[in-house]
Amino acid sequence: MRLVIATCSVDYAGRLTAHLPLATRLIMVKADGSVLVHSDGGSYKPLNWMSPPCTLTVAEPDDAERADGVTAVWTVQNGKTDDRLVVRLHEVAHDSSHDLGVDPGLVKDGVEAHLQVLLADQVETFGAGWRLVRREYPTPIGPVDLLCRDDEGVAVAVEVKRRGEIDGVEQLTRYLELLNRDPLLAPVRGVFAAQEIKPQARTLAVDRGITCLTVDYDALRGVDDPSTRLF
Amino acid sequence: MRLVIATCSVDYAGRLTAHLPLATRLIMVKADGSVLVHSDGGSYKPLNWMSPPCTLTVAEPDDAERADGVTAVWTVQNGKTDDRLVVRLHEVAHDSSHDLGVDPGLVKDGVEAHLQVLLADQVETFGAGWRLVRREYPTPIGPVDLLCRDDEGVAVAVEVKRRGEIDGVEQLTRYLELLNRDPLLAPVRGVFAAQEIKPQARTLAVDRGITCLTVDYDALRGVDDPSTRLF
DNA sequence: ACCTTCATGTCGAAC
DNA sequence: GTTCGACGTGAAGGT
DSSP states (O other): OEEEEEEEEEEEESSSEEEEEEEEEEEEEOTTSOEEEEOSSSOSSOSEEEOSSEEEEEEOOOHHHHHTTOOEEEEEEESSSOOEEEEEEEEEEEEEEOOOOOOOOOEEEOSHHHHHHHHHHTGGGTOTTOEEEEEEEOOTTOOEEEEEEOTTOOEEEEEEEEEEOHHHHHHHHHHHHHHTTOTTTOSEEEEEEEEEEOHHHHHHHHHTTOEEEEOOHHHHHHTOOGGGOOO | OEEEEEEEEEEEESSSEEEEEEEEEEEEEOTTSOEEEEOSSSOSSOSEEEOSSEEEEEEOOOHHHHHTTOOEEEEEEESSSOOEEEEEEEEEEEEEEOOOOOOOOOEEESSHHHHHHHHHHTGGGTOTTOEEEEEEEOOTTOOEEEEEEOTTOOEEEEEEEEEEOHHHHHHHHHHHHHHTTOTTTOSEEEEEEEEEEOHHHHHHHHHTTOEEEEOOHHHHHHTOOGGGOOO
């Protein structure tokens, strides 16, 4: 990894065009050739970047650029698309290279998959007498998160989300439409289960006769059997 | 901005929990206190990070940590949420600080807004005799990108996207449902216009009687009047 | 290779 | 401050 701190201007052309005026920034060149241009604030997202596969070419500035104070022109060209990043370096305050090796990678826990496992294991969260038909119940347009039968034996399709938004309601609606064509299942009710449900999503769901349920992840985990843990 | 290259392990706890085993990485500390942990590959996204507002606290390792080779423990605590990042430093290969100043920021072009302006200006792209009623036509659930009248005077709602996907068709469908309740407008047709329309989105649109139109951004720009340019 | 869904999404703008 | 949709979304997993 090469780290350069320099005053520079940056131009990107690809899916859009973007320009960064002259300022001091960090330019990070990774081992795979990818380049990240960071300012000293904001978020984890670089101001500009080029994703691998790409190649970095260093060129001398032309006369006009040199007159502007440009000391080097870096062109980063994507290997697949015609995306291109051009960094015009002026003053370089720092330049160092480091051998980092390959990273062993990240271990995660707590995402939607886990919420789905917990709910599958605790179907009574939806109501007494409910039972799980199956998790990831297949349909032609994709699997429904949970298919259940309520205490009266009525089929219920459950869509699980960490955050319930309008897209999730649309998704569940499409599933319900399909499932209700199956005479062995129909009528199929819908339940939209999430840690948090946005008002607009809730309104749309209720309007379509879908039941909304906000679930407490920590509470589910609390009564969780360790053997069902993902990790 | 402070740049540290060190062997380290990292733990994050917040919306999820995540762990990074011991390896050599770049730790970037920005002026606003935010921290990014990068490996020497992958994408522009850090392996782990903490967004501002947050505060970095440096502590001595306890005996067990010291026995493991830990030389310092950095705790990055988010100021609003209970998100927390803990970086345990072992060997430090590089440590430097740099004053970058405030960044003037990015100038963009070529996004959906521009496409919408261009189409509003060249409604004849949809067909001869079409006229624009208005851009950003308001409805209770948000503005329709373009409302037009075709050559026969029939109202047409146009949804503009850079990439046409299933979400956009759903969005347009909701608009059409609402607009068709207005006796002054009904019947309202729908047009789904995008630089690129995904097959599934096209199928859904056609199934709902929505016309699909792939638009050529460069061609629209070519005949574009400079006064309508966003920049 | 294509398509779908998830994300510690992030980000900006309207409300 | 909250809610919403766009993003150079990126990244992972399934067909």
